[in-house]
Amino acid sequence: MEEKLKGKIWMYALRNAILHDGKAEVDSVLGGVMSEYEDLKPKEVIDEIEDIVEEVNQLPLEKQEEEAAELGVSLETEKEQREELPEIPEEAEGDVITRAAPNPNGPFHLGNSRAYILSYLYAERNDGRFILRYDDTNPASEEKSPKKKFYDWIEEDLNWLGCEPDLVIRASNRLDVYYEFAYELLEDGNAYVCTCDSQKWKKLRDGKEACPCRNLDPEEQVERWHKMQDGEYEEGEALVRIKTDIGHKDPAQRDWPALRILKDHDHPYVSQDYVVWPLYNFASAIDDHELNVTHIFRAKEHSKNTENQKWLYDYLDWEYPVTVHHGFLSLKGAVLSTSEIRKGTKSGEFEGWDDPRLGTIRALRRRGFQPEAIRELIKKYGIKDTNAEVSMEEFSSINRKIVDSEANRYFFVDEPVEIKVKNPGKKGDIELPLHPERDETRTMKVGDRFLINKQDFESNRGSTIRLKGLYNIKVPEKGQTCEYDGDEIVQEMPKVHWLPQKEEEIIDASVMMPGANKKNGKCEKNVLGEDEGNVIQFERFGFVRVDKKKEEAADFWFTHK
Structure with a gap:
C-alpha cells in the first residue's frame, strides 16, 4: 500500500479517535477514506485500517492530539445525515393506508421488498395502517401457484424487517x-x-x-x-x-x-x-378500494397495471389511490429472480432459498445482514423511478455501521500451520479485548506453540511480525521455529491473528462464503459463548454470523469485511 494512503488512514484514525474520547472506530475511518478515494474497494484497505486504528487507540489522548496538530488534522465535527423519505401527495397523519400484495409463490427478495418496506414506512410515518394482502388467486401455474410455506415465510420476513402488518388477508x-x-x-x-x-x-x-x-x-x-x-x-x-x-x-x-x-x-x-x-x-x-387503501407503491414496470385498473375505478365511480412508481432495485452478484431461484433449488444448483448466492431476505438474514440495514438501503433509494444496482460494498457499508459496535471480536485461522516460539515473552492466561470500544475481555491460555495462517507465515519468512495483542516474533527463513522479538508495537510491522495450539482453547470452524464455498479452520473456543444468530467479527477476516454451535465445533456464515 502506498505511503500517502497509509498516512491518510492515520490522519482519519487520529481525527476519529480524538472526537470519540481517544477511541477510533474502524467503520468511521473506512467511511472517511472511501469518501476521498472513490476507486478503492473496502476489502483493499480494511486490514490496514484495522491495524492503524488499533495502534492509534493505544496512544494516550494527549499524544493523539499532539500528532493531529503536527499533521494539521481538522477536528471540525460533521453532522450525520440520515436518509429521509420525501413527501408524497395527500400524505396526512392518520389518513395513510398502504398495502403489500405479494404472491406467495416464493419468499421476499431485496428487489420486491422495496415496495413493501416503503409501504410500511410511509404508513408508520403518518400513524396510518399497513396491510398485508396475499395475491394468491393463480393455483394453476406451476411457477406462480401459492405454497403454504411461503405465506409463513413472507409474514416472518416482514416481521423480522420490522414491518409488522396491521391486517393480514388472503385474496383467495x-x-x-x-x-x-x-x-x-x-x-x-x-x-x-x-x-x-x-x-x-x-x-x-x-x-x-x-x-x-x-x-x-x-x-x-x-x-x-x-x-x-x-x-x-x-x-x-x-x-x-x-x-x-x-x-x-x-x-x-x-x-x-x-x-x-x-x-x-x-x-x-x-x-x-x-x-x-x-x-x-x-x-x-x-x-384496494374495499380496504380503503390511500397510497400504492409499485415498481414502474407495473405502471400499465395502474392504467388498466383505473378503468375499473371509473366504471364503479371510485377514486383511485395515490400511486408511486419506483425503479427496480437489484443487488450486484446476487440472484433475485424467483423463477431462476426455484429452478436452481430444484436442480440442486442452490442449496435452498437461503443459499448465500441469493438476494432473498432469508439468505441475507442468514448471512448476518440486519433488518435496519435493509430498511436504510430502501430509504436511501426511496421512491426514485430509476432502476439501481446496489453494490455489495455499498450494502455492506450500511450494515457494518450497525453491527460493528456490537460484534465481539475473535480469532479464526483458516489454512492453519503450527509454529513454535523460542523463549516466548508471555505464557499462561492472557486477556484480549472482546471489543475495542468496551472494557470487556476474553481469555486464552498460551504456551510456546501457535497456529497462524499459512500465507501469513510463508509471506513473512525472514521478517518480524506481531501476533495481535501478544508480542513480536521473528519468522525463520526455513523451518517452523520462531523467536520472541520484543513487545514494542511498530506501525509498519505486519500484524497477524493467531490461536494457541491447545486443544482446550480451540474448536473446528467452518465459514460459508458468499460463493457457497466453505473455508475451514480453527477458531477460539470462546466463540461458543455467543448465541446462534449473533454477528461477530473474526479479526482480519471479516464479520460472520454464528449459524450453528456444536460441542467442539461451530459453523458460521460470512457477512462481509
Missing part, C-alpha cells in the same frame, strides 16, 4: 366479493364474457377490432357468467374482460382479462369447488 378468501363486482360490471355493460378462441381474439385486438362477444347485451353476458360459475365452460373457453379503449395505442390495455376458469387445481386454502378465479388487476383493484 374473498372470491365471493370479486364475483359480486363482476356481476355488477357485466350487468352495467362495462365488462363482457368472451368465448372467442384466444388466437382469434388477439388478432382482432391487434387490428383494433372488437370481438363478437363484446357487443352482446348485458342479459346474455350475465347468462354466460352464470355458466362460468356453474362449471359449464372448460378452461380457456370463457373469460371476463373489462371494456377499455379498443383503439388504445398499447394492445396490452385493450379489454384486459379480469376473471378466468381454472378447474381441478389444488390451492393451500381454497377447495376445488371454485372454478372462476380473478386475475391480479381485478382482485387487487377491488381490494
Whole structure:
C-alpha cells in the first residue's frame, strides 16, 4: 500500500479517535477514506485500517492530539445525515393506508421488498395502517401457484424487517366479493364474457377490432357468467374482460382479462369447488378500494397495471389511490429472480432459498445482514423511478455501521500451520479485548506453540511480525521455529491473528462464503459463548454470523469485511 494512503488512514484514525474520547472506530475511518478515494474497494484497505486504528487507540489522548496538530488534522465535527423519505401527495397523519400484495409463490427478495418496506414506512410515518394482502388467486401455474410455506415465510420476513402488518388477508378468501363486482360490471355493460378462441381474439385486438362477444347485451353476458360459475365452460373457453379503449395505442390495455376458469387445481386454502378465479388487476383493484387503501407503491414496470385498473375505478365511480412508481432495485452478484431461484433449488444448483448466492431476505438474514440495514438501503433509494444496482460494498457499508459496535471480536485461522516460539515473552492466561470500544475481555491460555495462517507465515519468512495483542516474533527463513522479538508495537510491522495450539482453547470452524464455498479452520473456543444468530467479527477476516454451535465445533456464515 502506498505511503500517502497509509498516512491518510492515520490522519482519519487520529481525527476519529480524538472526537470519540481517544477511541477510533474502524467503520468511521473506512467511511472517511472511501469518501476521498472513490476507486478503492473496502476489502483493499480494511486490514490496514484495522491495524492503524488499533495502534492509534493505544496512544494516550494527549499524544493523539499532539500528532493531529503536527499533521494539521481538522477536528471540525460533521453532522450525520440520515436518509429521509420525501413527501408524497395527500400524505396526512392518520389518513395513510398502504398495502403489500405479494404472491406467495416464493419468499421476499431485496428487489420486491422495496415496495413493501416503503409501504410500511410511509404508513408508520403518518400513524396510518399497513396491510398485508396475499395475491394468491393463480393455483394453476406451476411457477406462480401459492405454497403454504411461503405465506409463513413472507409474514416472518416482514416481521423480522420490522414491518409488522396491521391486517393480514388472503385474496383467495374473498372470491365471493370479486364475483359480486363482476356481476355488477357485466350487468352495467362495462365488462363482457368472451368465448372467442384466444388466437382469434388477439388478432382482432391487434387490428383494433372488437370481438363478437363484446357487443352482446348485458342479459346474455350475465347468462354466460352464470355458466362460468356453474362449471359449464372448460378452461380457456370463457373469460371476463373489462371494456377499455379498443383503439388504445398499447394492445396490452385493450379489454384486459379480469376473471378466468381454472378447474381441478389444488390451492393451500381454497377447495376445488371454485372454478372462476380473478386475475391480479381485478382482485387487487377491488381490494384496494374495499380496504380503503390511500397510497400504492409499485415498481414502474407495473405502471400499465395502474392504467388498466383505473378503468375499473371509473366504471364503479371510485377514486383511485395515490400511486408511486419506483425503479427496480437489484443487488450486484446476487440472484433475485424467483423463477431462476426455484429452478436452481430444484436442480440442486442452490442449496435452498437461503443459499448465500441469493438476494432473498432469508439468505441475507442468514448471512448476518440486519433488518435496519435493509430498511436504510430502501430509504436511501426511496421512491426514485430509476432502476439501481446496489453494490455489495455499498450494502455492506450500511450494515457494518450497525453491527460493528456490537460484534465481539475473535480469532479464526483458516489454512492453519503450527509454529513454535523460542523463549516466548508471555505464557499462561492472557486477556484480549472482546471489543475495542468496551472494557470487556476474553481469555486464552498460551504456551510456546501457535497456529497462524499459512500465507501469513510463508509471506513473512525472514521478517518480524506481531501476533495481535501478544508480542513480536521473528519468522525463520526455513523451518517452523520462531523467536520472541520484543513487545514494542511498530506501525509498519505486519500484524497477524493467531490461536494457541491447545486443544482446550480451540474448536473446528467452518465459514460459508458468499460463493457457497466453505473455508475451514480453527477458531477460539470462546466463540461458543455467543448465541446462534449473533454477528461477530473474526479479526482480519471479516464479520460472520454464528449459524450453528456444536460441542467442539461451530459453523458460521460470512457477512462481509
